[in-house]
Amino acid sequence: MTTEIKNYQAPENLLKEQIILVTGAGDGIGAAVAKDFARHGATVILLGRTVRKLEQIYDEIEQAGYPQAAIYPMNLEGACEKDYVELANTLEKEFGRLDGLLHNAGFLGSLTPLEQYDTELWSRVMQTNLNAPFIMNRALMGLLKKSNSASVVFTSSSVGRKGRAYWGAYAISKAACENLMEIMADELEANTHIRVNSIDPGATRTGMRARAYPGEDPAKNPEPGSITKAYLYLMGSDSKGITGQRFNAQ
């Protein structure tokens, strides 16, 4: 399946008239995937914390002539439940439903042995990587249910699938997201049209990768724009009926 989706050839209009929210859409993988969703016809809601970066992606989408995007600035680390309710209310008013939700924003924290891991940093990583997707899913569930066929995708990591020394809160938050994905998929499978899966993008040339591996030659890893095929597959109708699965983008 992984081989199949990393080479997936998306039809040009795969995401026509789809409303898709991408978190962490201002940079790295989120930015590349958001642009590719738009290129395939989606109206993309660009959610992130740095407005300048979101505006840049918004402009690139507009200049390319893709469907007009929307910007939703939000800091997932500091957001509380009422901010998510406000997000849901805004999307309800503007779009009336949600067809796709990509949980992509991520916070690395630090690579430190657990014995020395700063407890405050631990909470910040968990808030951004685990609690935020959980609360966002809850808040947006009503809108996802209004779609004929909605897709929720969590972003994992190799260290979320097999723990590795020093990856601390980041790895544990990703492992927890895999479990959250499985529980959600299981709960929603019988009574809704919502599928829920996870994707590990694999080593990709982004700011986060450079922070995690400062000594590595960035050219060693593919650019975010070259790993988007699996994301298209999971968001589009060709993955209908597939739920509770773990995928790799590379």
Ligand SMILES: NC(=O)c1ccc[n+]([C@@H]2O[C@H](COP(=O)([O-])OP(=O)(O)OC[C@H]3O[C@@H](n4cnc5c(N)ncnc54)[C@H](OP(=O)(O)O)[C@@H]3O)[C@@H](O)[C@H]2O)c1
């Ligand atoms: N790159 C890799 O090799 C790799 C490998 C495995 C998994 N991943 C996962 O892939 C996803 C994307 O990573 P990336 O490499 O593209 O990272 P990135 O270049 O650092 O981009 C992460 C994005 O998330 C946003 N973000 C971070 N904290 C946020 C917050 N509190 N509120 C809102 N937005 C926030 C960032 O916003 P700002 O631009 O404002 O900072 C940025 O746009 C992450 O979930 C990461 O864990 C990446």
